[in-house]
Amino acid sequence: MKDILDAIQSSDSTAADFAALPLPESYRAITVHKDETEMFAGLETRDKDPRKSIHLDEVPLPELGPGEALVAVMASSVNYNSVWTSIFEPLSTFGFLERYGRTNELAKRHDLPYHIIGSDLAGVVLRTGPGVNAWRPGDEVVAHCLSVELESSDGHNDTMLDPEQRIWGFETNFGGLAEIALVKSNQLMPKPGHLSWEEAAAPGLVNSTAYRQLVSRNGAGMKQGDNVLIWGASGGLGSYATQFALAGGANPICVVSSPQKADICRSMGAEAIIDRNAEGYKFWKDEQTQDPKEWKRFGKRIRELTGGEDIDIVFEHPGRETFGASVFVTRKGGTITTCASTSGYMHEYDNRYLWMSLKRIIGSHFANYREAWEANRLIAKGKIHPTLSKVYSLEDTGQAAYDVHRNLHQGKVGVLCMAPEEGLGVRDEELRARHIDAINRFRNI
Numbered sequence: 001m002k003d004i005l006d007a008i009q010s011s012d013s014t015a016a017d018f019a020a021l022p023l024p025e026s027y028r029a030i031t032v033h034k035d036e037t038e039m040f041a042g043l044e045t046r047d048k049d050p051r052k053s054i055h056l057d058e059v060p061l062p063e064l065g066p067g068e069a070l071v072a073v074m075a076s077s078v079n080y081n082s083v084w085t086s087i088f089e090p091l092s093t094f095g096f097l098e099r100y101g102r103t104n105e106l107a108k109r110h111d112l113p114y115h116i117i118g119s120d121l122a123g124v125v126l127r128t129g130p131g132v133n134a135w136r137p138g139d140e141v142v143a144h145c146l147s148v149e150l151e152s153s154d155g156h157n158d159t160m161l162d163p164e165q166r167i168w169g170f171e172t173n174f175g176g177l178a179e180i181a182l183v184k185s186n187q188l189m190p191k192p193g194h195l196s197w198e199e200a201a202a203p204g205l206v207n208s209t210a211y212r213q214l215v216s217r218n219g220a221g222m223k224q225g226d227n228v229l230i231w232g233a234s235g236g237l238g239s240y241a242t243q244f245a246l247a248g249g250a251n252p253i254c255v256v257s258s259p260q261k262a263d264i265c266r267s268m269g270a271e272a273i274i275d276r277n278a279e280g281y282k283f284w285k286d287e288q289t290q291d292p293k294e295w296k297r298f299g300k301r302i303r304e305l306t307g308g309e310d311i312d313i314v315f316e317h318p319g320r321e322t323f324g325a326s327v328f329v330t331r332k333g334g335t336i337t338t339c340a341s342t343s344g345y346m347h348e349y350d351n352r353y354l355w356m357s358l359k360r361i362i363g364s365h366f367a368n369y370r371e372a373w374e375a376n377r378l379i380a381k382g383k384i385h386p387t388l389s390k391v392y393s394l395e396d397t398g399q400a401a402y403d404v405h406r407n408l409h410q411g412k413v414g415v416l417c418m419a420p421e422e423g424l425g426v427r428d429e430e431l432r433a434r435h436i437d438a439i440n441r442f443r444n445i
Ligand SMILES: C/C=C/C(=O)SCCNC(=O)CCNC(=O)[C@H](O)C(C)(C)COP(=O)(O)OP(=O)(O)OC[C@H]1O[C@@H](n2cnc3c(N)ncnc32)[C@H](O)[C@@H]1OP(=O)(O)O
Pocket: 080, 081, 084, 089, 090, 091, 145, 167, 205, 209, 339, 340, 366
């Protein structure tokens, strides 16, 4: 591993040098264990502690197949999907690995008693498999998390529709929270040169998801002037949705839960901000009953902030707790676009407000390669910025996942994998200097 790190840190290493580097037989990786999937049985979701289920193990290097690449991971980030994996909700991800393993001989590699998790990385290509021409050893890359087989016709208009579509590091093994990761080569994209390894690893999953969900024609197709209600506007997804709304000439109405988070949104340029905690919205009277009066109070507040207008697009992900309110506050003909259900996936809403006002609910999930590429291009051009707040060592990934599970974090939480310290890997100091305040906006708050 030391030779690999030395080659990455040396300014004159060539593709041939990387190709000649011997690969280690094993490497360190963040895992959950199959024999521990019942460890939290009977506990409430919030009491399931990722620090207990997340391990740092030495694991064997997987075989490299056609169309694949092995990447030395300098940094990764914590996504909520790793929280779900670590608390074994809504189901154990070992089921995904078993199912994938049954599909073909090579996919059997993924069905192991441990799951190496993580769906983001920034690093350097070490080896490519047969059939890979676009990338070579030594390339500095980030990886998006869409894994597709594309053997069926179904995925050829939009690769997210492939029947064998999987999220790398969640529904496949050998993810990014590790010193080495195995990806398909069509997950690779150029690392933005003005960012450090940990900054470059932070946006990937959430930035691509927010891009499809909000901007792409496959999602809400946001346009100039749209009022966009963004739940969790300073969180992982929301901090990118807020930037897309502002950069695209829309009007974000940011919902957050503290004055500090409201300040972050303000510093991004948002003006309409609702502190859901301070204003005390209670959309549910009890576990079974919603309170339409609270939907109306919320809608009235939105009208105050917009000069009397309602919402064109809701950027939904909290799910059960907010969905009824989201459908209610959307304007006639407007769109609710949803990619998750953090607070519960059995949603309830008053359908009269949907059909009578011709509203649409759009399901959105990650992004296809083109959408991920466009989202990464905006980062590389300094139009959208990473929202990295805190960075942990690989050893402390459990604590990082705990912070995200308990909503103690801001923006994105990074993890150093092979990178010995923060701040390394910057290749374009000039572009960095132009955007340094925006790059650091979420740091250490
Ligand atoms: C990028 C980051 C993203 C995120 O963070 S997203 C948040 C984290 N992700 C999640 O929480 C999602 C986790 N995934 C799930 O919860 C499950 O993954 C799903 C609920 C999405 C799907 O459940 P499943 O059990 O995998 O699939 P089924 O479709 O419920 O069951 C499969 C069986 O059901 C049959 N079936 C499917 N559709 C139909 C139909 N229309 N009519 C009749 N049967 C159907 C199939 O054939 C098969 O059957 P047979 O088990 O016998 O093989």
